[in-house]
Amino acid sequence: MPVNSFGKRATKSINSQIPHLLAVPNGSTKQLIVNGSPFLVRGAExxxxxxxxxxxxxxxxxxxADMNINTLLVGFGWEQFEQTEGTFDFSEFDQIxxxxxxxxxxxxxLWFGAYKNALSTYVPPWVKTNTARFPRAKINSTTGIITADALSTFSPETVSADAKAFSAFMAHLKHFDEGHFTVLMVQVENESGIIGDSRDRSSEADAVFTSPVPDVFVQFLRDEWESLYVDMRTSLAKTWTPTTNVTNTGWEAMFGKSTYTxxxxxxxxxxxxxxxxxxxGKKEYSLPLYANFNGVKMPPGVPARTPGDVFPSGGALSEVLDVWQIFAPALDILSADVYNGDYNGTHEVYGHRNYPRFVPEQRQDDYGVRRIWNAIGSHQAIGASPxxxxxxxxxxxxxxxTYGLIKDVSKILLKAQEDPEKMIGFYFDDPKDLSADPANTTIVQMGEWEITLGRAFGFAPTTSPGGGIVIQLDNPSAAQATFLLIGWGFQASFKSLNPAATFTGILTFREMNVTNGTLHETGMVFNGDETxxxxxxxMPNVEFDLGGFPIPILIPAGTAIGKVNVYYITT
Known part of the structure; x- marks a missing residue:
């Protein structure tokens, strides 16, 4: 009988135990299933x-382990496994x-194959040095066309060699790990695209660029026009719509001469x-596969990007996302590495067509960590990875x-992800943070209740950071509701949206703890200054900021889990 990664005997067949993605009941996203149960990735790269x-x-x-991480993201380069063509050495990987x-x-x-950060520095020496067999991309520069440190995607030899190597790796992984299931997913390449120019200008690329656009691509645009992500439809509509009548002699003839084309x-x-x-790879071992990209939604007012300048051209950014979702169906997740920019808005992009969200890379500092609440709580992410x-x-x-608290409440969070209308994840930044979000409040509606979330403070407002998740648990009666508060440095006020309500208040507010996914009271009852x-x-921080007020009126954070019952009256 197969044995899983931590020595427990598997109770189901190998095929049913292979980590996989499964849609939640309402179909709004998918969760990662590990050893038969939903799993939340407390990741780190x-x-x-x-x-x-x-x-x-x-x-x-x-x-x-001390940081409560349960999943490590580990990169392995093609060069490490296949120093000599056709001969593979997985010994170092196996030991890890x-x-x-x-x-x-x-x-x-993470499979660093032909592309890592839009370059080809991880390919084996026998690929790097044979430019006749594995041609390079060409890009514009101030001195003219130059050779890029990146292979051209238009070489059949390159994609064949990359695919053979990845296939060999996945076959080995199946042989070595199936039944243990230590490896949950595999990333294909890393931040693909071309950098330094908007497109590859090699002779191989030019030949395709000046040939008619494939009928399947044009038909896809026509069939899917109303379903395209708004940024893609807006970008296309500047030069092309489904009713555009042009002679298809090439990409510029069809879509116009532009960096977007x-x-x-x-x-x-x-x-x-x-x-x-x-x-x-999937033919050898059907683990979930995903691709990550360098490109995020930017806040309003930030100048429009130029493809290939800051972000690689051709990666699955919002303006071309549907191309990837339709023409790369073997990839189960498409994700952005979110270090700066609009964290919340970026995740909204990658949930298009109900794709599951995952954060493969982000900042490891407090700024980044507090955003994990948003990914899990507002976007049903399967996890995140600083x-x-x-x-x-x-x-x-x-x-x-943060991961310690998420570990304690994982079962609750995973269950809540099945009904995203009753959960929100949020954060409040320190104004001194690089790229800090200036927002001081978040307002959300859950059912017949409006919740205003802000920074926790006593008598004097503070700029202390905070973050967490709020979940609506149930409605004990028509005039009451119960909410679970998880996290630090925030406070929540409630308002009934019933037009007849004349007063909304807190009925009870208790500190909670969790044992094996089950909530129980600690005995602490909050009232007075704490409310x-x-x-x-x-929900105070561990070190509470008094905002300059001389009287310490609040106790510091305890379990960081609270259950509040609210009510309204219609007198």
Missing amino acids: LHNSSPTSAKYMATQWEKF VLDARVHEMYLIV DELFMAYSFAGYLNTVAEA FGIDTLEPSTSALGR GSGEVAR
């Missing part, structure tokens, strides 16, 4: 070179998988490339505390 050495990793495992099992840690593997062209090419690689975790110390990081004399439910 290692620095790029760390997983090349099991010896180095041996010094880090305990630190990861074995060590992960010992330390009860799951893994998500170039980006559309590269998106179709990269989507096809990654789909070929992903399909080859980058560069091996340079983070548990004693000084907010990640361990602003009945007006708000406060």
Whole structure:
């Protein structure tokens, strides 16, 4: 009988136990299923070179456990596995998988194949040096056309070699890990696209660019026009709509001469490339596969980007997202690496067509960590992964505390994700943070109740950061509701939306704890100062900011879980 990664005997067949994505009952997204149950990834990504050495990793495992991480994202380069064409060495990878099992840690593997950060620095030497067989992309520069440090997607030899290597890796992974299921998902390539120009200008690329646009692509645009993500439809509509009548002699003839046409062209090419690689791997082992991209929604007022400038051209950004969703069906998730920009807005993009959300890379500081609440609570994300975790110390990081709380309430969060209208995740930044969100309040409607969320404070307002999740649990009666508050540094006030209500107040507010996913009371009852004399439910920080007021009127955070019952009257 197969044994799972932490020594427990599997109780179902291997095929039913393989990690997979499963739609929630209302179909709004999918959750990751591990060993037969929904699973929340408390992830963290290692620095790029760390997983090349099991010896180095041996010094880090305990630190990861101390931060309540349950899944490590580990990158492995094509060059590491296939130094000589056709000969594969997975020994270092195997040792890391074995060590992960010992330390009860799951893994998500990042396949750095032909593309890593829009370049081709992770391909084996026999690929790098044979430019006749594996031609490079060409890009514009101030001195003319130059050779890029990136392979061209228009080379059949390149995609074939990449797909064969990935297929060999997935076959080995199936042989080595099936039944243990230490590896939950695999990322295909990394931040694909072309950088430094809006498109590949090699002779191979030019030949395709000046040929008629494939009928399947044009038909897709016509059939899916009303379903396209709004940014893509808006960008296309500047030069093309389903009623546009032009002679199809090439991409510029069809869509006009612009950097957007170039980006559309590269998106179709990269989507096809990654789909070929992903399909080859899935034939060997059908783990969930995803792709990550460098490109986020920017806040209003930020100048429009130029494809290939800051963000690689052809990656699955909002203006070309549907191209990837339609022409790379072997990829189960498409995600952005969100370090700055509009975190909330970016996740709204990648939920298009009810795709599941996952945060493969983000900041590891307090700014980044508090945003994990938003990903899980407002976007039903299967998890998040701050980058560069091996340079983070548990004693000084907010990640361990946040993941510790998420660990305690995971079953509750996963259940709540099935009804996203009754859950919200949010954060409030320190104004001194780089790229801080200036918002001080968030207002949300849940059923017949309006909730105003803001920073927790006593008599004097503060700018202290905070974040958490609010879940509506039930309605004990028509005039009452129960909400679960999880997190730190925020407060919630409630208002009934019943037109007949003349007063809304707090009925009870109690501190809660969790054991094996079940809520129970700690005995602490909040009232008085902790509720602003009945007006708000406060969830203080561990170190509470008095806002300059000399009287410490609030106790610091305890379990960081509270249950509040609210009511209204219609006198």
